[in-house]
Amino acid sequence: MTAPLDGVKVVDLATLFAGPLAAAFLGDFGADVIKVEHPAKPDPSRGHGPARDGVGLWWKVLGRNKRTVTLNLSDPDGAALLRRLLADADVLVENFRPGTLERWGLGPAELHAVNPRLVITRISGFGQVGPYARRPGFGTLAEAMSGFAAATGQPDGPPTLPPFGLADSVSALAAAYAVMLALRARDVTGAGQVVDLAIIEPIMAMLGPQVTWYDQLGYIQPRLGNRSNNNAPRNTYRCADGRWVAVSTSAQSIAERVLRLVGRGELIDEPWFATGSGRAAHADELDAAVSAWVSQRDRDEVVAAFEEAQAAVAPVYDVRDILADPQYAALGTVRTVPDEELGEVRMQNVPFRLTETPGEIRHAGRRHGQDTDTVFGALGLSAEELAALRERGGALMLLSWLYVPGDRPDRFAKAVASGADAVILDLEDAVVAGRKAYARDAVAEFLTEAHPVPVQVRVNELTGPDLDADLAAVADRPGVAGLRLPKVESAATLAALAERVDVPLHPLIESAAGLEAAYPIAAAHPAVASIGLGEADLRSDLGVSDDDGLLWARGRVVVAARAAGLAPPAMSVYADVVDLTGLAASCAAGRRLGFLGRAAIHPRQLPVIVDAFRPADREVARAAELLAAVADAHQRDSGTVVLPDGRFADRAMVAAARRVVDLAARYAA
Template sequence: MDGPLSGIRVLDAATLFAGPLAATLLADFGAEVVKIEHPGGDPVRSHGAQREGVGLWWKMLGRGKKSVTLYLGAPDGQEIFRRMVAEADVVIENFRPGTLERWGLGYDRLCEINPRVVLARVTGFGQIGPYAQRPGFGTLAEAMSGFAAVTGEPDGPPTLPPFGLADGITALTTAFAIMTALRARDATGRGQQIDMAIIEPILTLLGPQLIAYDQLGELQPRMGNRSSNNAPRNIYRTADDGWVAVSTSAQTVAERVLRLVGRPDLTEQPWFASGAERARHADELDAAVGAWIAQRDTETVLREFEAAEAAVAPVYTAADVLADPQFRALGTIAELHDDELGPIRMQNILFRLSETPGRIRWTGPPLGAHTAEVLSTYGVDAAELDRLRTAGVIR
């Protein structure tokens, strides 16, 4: 077996981030993933940083996938896609609701071809409802979920994350949904349709905010780097202009921190025994912890906190992550060879399985690198390839 998902065939017909990343996670653990791209390519190929005209995000997002160009808006492309679905286990798509149906590729039609297929549909707002036809991206989910409203400084505006947070959360959820549907198929023999709206998964990670408003009428305010559940909890500047994060989610850790910074008197206050009460005294606690940290360089702060068994971490950049010994020990960063760029480093697979580990088989391939190879297995010979290429159905 080349991974625990060996034998699972996935057609990744989605673009950009959420759907394709879900397919990447499946590929990491052995699924055979065919990336079906418009002849112009997935926009992620030109999204973000590039080296010598090669998109770097694609190298991570396209890893372990075979790239096939196929224009699904053309009848010839639709016919080939139906042949591919007949042998697939999973299809992932993120077209606007109704697009697949207009092409004769809706779930009812796919089920006729292959009753065991699982169709994962990833859209901004889902397949139904008044917003279903709106263009939807992760940014809108970060706004509508309430995430932006609680992020940022108290006197500042709502703040969006500078990366695809909602898309990433949706990708993880979609991969889980696909595995759940495949497990159900083991029992029923039938596939099913997954309706995944990007506005939904991020809500779960926001914790008790909805139920707190429902039951108490309370809305969580913006608090910067502080927490409403415990203190001290913040980012503090060190003497050498570094930054460290401190967390005291456990009562014993809070006590250790205050003893370390020379303020054991604060631990004796009646309010100190409750995380929520400590949060109401965050100004006083931050002043004590911040003053102590500001007088020491980053290395000293980390060493003293570790000796005191208190929770602290440096604020890293990507450069720091690549150099960190803990990430190195875990194998968090994969070192690979890319045919276009040579040596390349990226995030490794998400988790380690002791018996059936996954692996990155290759980095994101050039556009259409596997078109002839893959389509030949579905009866497309050289003459038909030439005809399809001339018609603009493939590239």
């Protein structure tokens, strides 16, 4: 049977929770949903809540009916591959902080140039415009700001938040609805468009006429607990067996039936009983009447009596009751879904039924990156390219960084054009205390837009007085590609910072304490993109004066980075900008230890650094020879790779060869 959205291709870049759930709703009715996750940083929902045998259960629901691939969108190659994936897509769903896609060259203008029919669905806490647009936003904040929490809870208690993602779920339904409207409009116009959905809005739209009440009457809805100011009795009531029921009397006839049932029919004759608002004003008396009757009976007896009287009642269920209830069973509300990891798993079915084109949950959430080869292979990537993609994890391999003092804005543009692979604007060591505010303003102004090469910012110490001001100035700027973090000594402190910002983090090891914690720091949080050494401060802390004294420290950082799954680290700056021979020798020694690239403090150092770390012709030739042997083994359907000289090649050799070829191609010019 054909599903309503058969043939609709949806690319889901979103995480936690509104965007992924919106994409899941589309997948439930036939859309081909491709979930894109970072190679090293899966959707956090995979780790939320309870797990069975290490398999996250929330993801099984949220990832249903989706194919899963991995891609690093901050890498230009990864961004280019996403554009290929979107060339024939119908819908993109994303929930990055506004400006992030633009920073990666993936904004609506660039994507519509590739595919004018694409519907780009942008879900964020506060929308794409306005003074709060760049703030991090979550459903909890929307539940607070929408008026929901203020109107929820006991009259003498605090504002109350729901214990689940209410705002996210409402936003997911709204987003799926918006996508369908945009697709229908495309049928007429032939063009896609942008859906801008702020999570603070759909939940506010669900709260009824609160805005109109205030506009016309100055009325602010108070917290009423389980009661209503529109009618009574309306509440939850405890039964004799300790279980609960909920009663609603929105209709006058229902209210009369309830009062006759509980033996208080005389209240029906009171003048105030004739209106909902009149009954609400006497809620104490009505609740006491209902509660006294209910408390003397078990729940099943209460429900049966209400049903016989044709009065509205419902048992208060937990999930055990839901799974045993015959009405839910008749509707097929809970479905048993096949799963490759858990065998079978029960979850909520699609939320409504269509008689001719029903939806279906075909499978639960799949493993991280499970469909990468299939999806990208269909775009024409060869087996070798797919293997290289897996090995690199989509990580951009850079060889040279150029430091620029943050209080020298006259040098910023020159640094970007210097030929460096990336630029680091320094707000810490290179700026004296009296000029830090000026430097922040200058850097923030420069980062109002993205630049041709990645621009990172070195902020002040995590435990120092200037960090908060640094983050407020630059962390959410469209042009910032990452934060360099000096003097990091604690994985916990680093992880706490990662929860405050939405950019890649690059901690620097500059002390003995930091060196001791190198691996925990490297593995502290998915936002950690690399680690490195700050060798000047480290020399002082360790009491060593030459490179030999740092040999073991350098090796420790390389091992920590690789053990944590990060790219090889870059070397620290070489302070003597005149001694290029010494720089070349130092780079060569670092490369032998496993470093990849180096930071510079003057443009004249850049060619030396690139020459030192770029693969030599003989390395490229050997790597190409090895990869040719890999291709030959694939053709022969053999798992053994034999080189022309008779040596066997293992996986580590193949991975290293792919890195060499990739680097050579990147720096061929």
